[in-house]
């Protein structure tokens with residue numbers, strides 16, 4: 001717990017909604033979804049409602065430490081369902097954020113490699129598996145997605161998302 005606590009302090013903006021179950025409008029969401037959709041607004045958007053997906057984007061993660069595609073363009077307001085496949089033989093993850101968020105998070109992962117955490121803007125995918133992540137890009141700008149497993153981000157496992165107004 002201590003590690004998690006330190007992480008929470010150093011990356012408060014990242015884990016600011018660690019308890020979405022307590023947010024004020026969950027009752028409304030629960031009528032529509034099995035799990036409440038977080039209403040927390042991040043600098044790079046918010047968790048998307050799986051029932052209001054604009055389109056699906058397939059992403060592949062490989063042991064060559066690459067995302068394919070490595071660059072995406074979406075329109076502001078779009079809700080994207082990412083189908084994230086791990087075609088490698090080691091664990092990979094996709095974490096959305098600003099470049100600053102990802103760098104800070106990557107540093108934390110290096111200091112605490114065993115740290116476990118889960119947030120709506122990330123998905124961990126076991127070798128040969130596929131996971132989905134639904135995200136709404138409510139703000140325009142340049143954002144990124146990275147694999148923050150120690151060594152992967154540094155090896156170039158990062159992609160760019162251009163959100164057009």
Ligand SMILES: [Cu+2]
Pocket residue numbers: 065091092093147148149152157
């Ligand atoms: Cu990776």
